[in-house]
Amino acid sequence: MKVRFHLPDFSEKFKFNLMFITMLEKSPELFREGVEIASVYGVFPPSLWNGGRVKYGKCDKDYVRLITKTFNDRGIPLRFTFTNPMIEKKHLSDEFCNMVMHIADNGMNECIVMSPILEDYIRKNYPNYKLTSSTCKRITDPDLVCQEVEKDYHIVVIDYDLNHDFETLERIPDKSKCEILVNACCNPDCAHRSHHYEIIGLEQIAYANHVRKYPNAPFDQDKFTREHPESQYEFSCDCMNRSLFKVKDLSCHITPDEIWEKYVPMGFNQFKIEGRTSDIFNLAEHYLYYMAKPECLDEARLILYRNLWKNGIINVNE
Helix, strand or coil, X not given: CCXXXXXECCCCCHHHHHHHHHHHHHCHHHECCCEEEEEEEECCCCXXXXXCCCCCCCCCHHHHHHHHHHHHXXXXXXXXXXXXXXXXXXXCCCHHHHHHHHHCCCCCXXXXXXXXXXXXXXXXXXXXXXXXXXXXXXXXXXXXXXXXXXXXXXXEEECHHHCCCHHHHHHCCCHHHEEEECCCCCCCCCCCHHHHHHHHHHHHHHHHHHHHXXXXXXXXXXXXXXXXXXXXXXXXXXXXXXXXXXXXCCCCCCCHHHHHHHHHHHCCCEEECCCCCCCHHHHHHHHHHHHECHHHHHHHHXXXXXXXXXXXXXXXXX
């Protein structure tokens, strides 16, 4: 039995994820049966094609090569979150995103896509990449979900409003091709979600263009808000700041026991943990909650935090 998890953020949380993966390899007795790391997803900022969460910062070619090689040498793909719904034809030639695609074009790495324009461009110019259909598409109609799974995608991430719609989930023809987002922080049935993705996409484009033109000047987020008054909701939404303990209360939440006792027996074996913008303490709690054996949770937490401290990833006063 394989229970495959997709983890957030290979760039900013590079050392944290590497530390956790090393712990999983060295102490498998602390973890539930069949746990594997299927991929680490995210982007190298300032990727204009990025969606789902705005990612700030700058990476150079050497850093892209280092991260790609480090994870790929362990047999773990990078999955680029190229899910910006606001992509136009003029954005396809973005120098930074194409540089990343060239460096990671080795047949192992993958892209998560939403925009048909960008998907067609990647299929044509980078055919070695496996493509994932994003949950950002918000496909909730049962017939359309089944049609999406039958398309030429490596993986389809199911909209998390369907997490407990077992009638629809049972209908899916190839469940092993599906990925379930287990810890969604967004409000179930959120009426603003698609619009939120659009605002995030616009800000990511604005940020990437700013970095290209003014690499040493700070990005004026207030100016962006003034120019896009519709973004006020995006900046007032606190959902992304929810901790594991708040997320557990949401109706779309899936528990570890449900994964092993319900979803895996149904044929699902791929599960996404979100948290690209989470702090590492919240993210550590999510990882251990889902992957550590319940009776080993406290020991695993202590080992992980000690390793993070010893390697300078977290700092504590003596």
